[in-house]
Amino acid sequence: MADQQPFGPEASIPSADPRGDPFLSTRFSLPARPDTFLRRQRLVTHLDRALSVPLTLINGPAGAGKTLLAADWAATLGRPVAWLTADGTDHAPGVFWAYVLEALRTAGAPVSEEVGRPAHPGSVDHALLARLAADLGRRARPAVLVLDEFECVPSPEIAEQLQFVLHHAARGMRLVLVTRTEPLLPLHRHRAAGSIVEIRGAELAFTAEEAATLLASHGLSLTGDAARALVDRTRGWAAGLRLCALAAQQSSDPETYLKEFEAGQSTVADFLLAEVLKRQPPEAQDLLLRVSVVERFRPGLADALTGRSDAEAIISRLHRENAFVEHLGRSWYRLHPLFAEILRTHLRERRPGLESELHRRAARWLSRSGSLRETLAHGAAAGDWEFTARALVDDLAIGQLLTGLRSDALGRPFARSAPGTAGPAMSLVLAARDLFRRDVHRGLTHLLHAQQQLDTDSIDSTDSIDTRTPGDAGDIGDTADPDLAAAHLSCALLEVLAARLTGSPLRAEQAAKTAGQLRQAVAAERLERHPELTALLLTHLGSTLLWAGRLDEARSALAQAVRCATDPSTLLPRHDSLGHLALIDWLNGWPGQAEKKVLTATSEAQRIGLPPTLRAGIGRLVLAAVAVDRNELDEAETLLERSAVPGRPPDPVEAAGRIIASSRLLLARGQVREALRTVQTHIPAESVSPWVEEHAALVASAAHLAAGRFEAAVEVLGPTSARRPAHAVAAAHARLAAGATGEALDILDALPGGERGGPALTVRATLVRAQAADRAGDHGTARRLVTQALLDARRDRLRRPFLEAGPWLRRILGTGSNPYLAWDLLSLRPPGRHGPGHRAEPRSPALVVERLSERERDVLERLAQMMSTEEIAADLYVSVNTVKTHLKSVFRKLGVNRRSDAVRQARELRLL
């Protein structure tokens, strides 16, 4: 089979849609016009008006000639036209818009890089659409976009988004919708504004003269009366006329045939198709019936469906005769959608039961030529689950079930199959689905089942190759046959994920090692095609190592994951990894860096449109902890509330992050008992996490200190270690409170220079030293140290350590020479008199604020919801510049310079 392997156009296009599937280039090509196509000038002239209005609708029944009209017009327009043939998978907005952007690119009218692209199949970021509209709006010549077969996109959400882009792109976009059904756009508004051109069924219908010309091109001459009668009978329906011409051509006496047809009473398409079909040779009939189960086909696929090898000749003849078959370019064909439907009915009736066998054959042929999406669709249609799962696993696409990209499309059909009978590949798919949903128990059951079956298989295959000891796992990468290697690698990936969810570092490391060996055994090209596999492995490994307290190793794995190719498929693991890296920063005392990482992750996720339910909760938890460090307690509470994803139980690291952030918040609010109860929450995991335990001890110690139980505060921390700065600082603090000043300083001095951690830790350590100096009566040193601490805390706005320090600090600052600068930067009110540059007390209700306008308030409210300027603009239907103007006046009225300050100030003034 000549066209067996390289998958034609797709292979040359590196980009992929948000599902990770390559774009189907045939969907961007103008449908070819058959030789007998009749150009009807009245329609072309009407359609030319499409260039002067935003929206054009070509609306008519199947086979009315809509597509050919638009294609002919577009082909002869003399300027780039972006063409997209919609299909059933476009229900998902992310996929739809990715295809629209790709259509513009293919047509040579690409949008700028800044627009970004949707990363998730199911959603598209509103800001992305706003950027797209702005990009189109700036163009000197409008972009012409034709969406053919738009009836396949019944989603009201997409219709709304199209309307939004169309409205905001203004003169920069000309949209032509070719559809059988009325689209959900606000047509009445367009009609009232005169901003729409409509070509509907009646106009598309052939006139008697046109019908006569069309039939003449088929070599049939008609009198005026005969043409009128024929148009009457077919209602001027293009497909009917075409079939009629074919049937008449094939009959011995065309004229009599036409007369008989005119007098008949049958439904036109049904009758004519049967007529034309019955005149085809049996091989062609058989081929037409069989290819009706696939959306598009190549001669090779048609051969696989018929079991013969004559497809190429038959298809090219059918296409030449303009009977049923349309050419999509690059030897891809499809049946005319109208005939495909009727042919399927014929197939079911003539060959009952054959349909699922055909789906099975199609799936097998497609799997060999590399189109995973179509393979999966036909495998599922055949109900052949193990084969379908095997295709997914062999392609190394298992990771896509863990990035939320393919989980919807695949999870649902698989859910219907009986789990007891699952083979290894099926078990892997089920395990992936359950582990992604964090249903650890069921996931592990499936995974174990898969492992057992795979082990049996590899023993069998190893035995047949040589006599090596069966199950010699160390050599698995060398001996396993390539097919099984993909399954074993998928298994290892799921093992690492299972290890992460159960907090077992040993298991994770072992599985990661196995995965490393197996990577050698699978085709490098497949690994490259699935960067998400590597990114997920590293992320899950990093998360597990982080849980185990091996922060440096965790950081190196996570940083590698972040550096993985920026592909939609790696977005989720990279996002997740950044969140974990932020937690590591925070644990090491670098709240500013932690915040920066989370914000980077969030803005990328927003830009590309990762749905909030998939965003890692760990990032928000880190932000909450940072907010507590800064004494922004209300903000911390909001972040904590919003970090929980309903219906998705947290993994150990996330659970720990939540416990730490909420217990710190409770401590800061003086709710000591609740804080203690929070740190005692049990996190189900196979190993204990040293930093989680340490943190529990820190909170307990702080609780004892608050209650004046100094000895207990020292006791609960246990022996100190120079390698754990947070613990050492807390221990020194407790000992100082207990009166053991010398011991406290010894502990701090024992900390090696490179291990002191970031400002969150060093500021606390410096304050302990300052307090020690103060107690020793050395006020000068104490003041110097406090100033030092203030300066260190300034950049990260760390207020908490100062608020926790106790009354001695206020005394020192009260006598200081000029600490106002530092106080001011901390936004804390110095005790006693008011200094220069000092801000009003945060909660003071007396602060006079110029009243905000309604619009400014709208902007402020959206700002508080963490929306970007572009998003606010899109949401309020105003330009980005208008939003910026409003923001400036809001800042001025509130006396702030930053967004976060504006929100905080507004909250404190109860404006929000």
Next chain:
Amino acid sequence: MRYEIRIDGHLSERLAKAFPELDHVVMSDQTLLFGQIIDEAHLYGLLARFQSLGLLVVEMRRLPE
């Protein structure tokens, strides 16, 4: 709910099998399809199938139970 749907032209036996849930009877120049329709989704699905088979619906009404 029971519906009756009138299609323009004679529907072949073969194509009528595309609607196994409906009975049909061929009239002078039309075909009458009738039967139980489960819900609105079914109804709209049927309409889409008529359209995709190139059938012209000329009348459609709900029958009294």
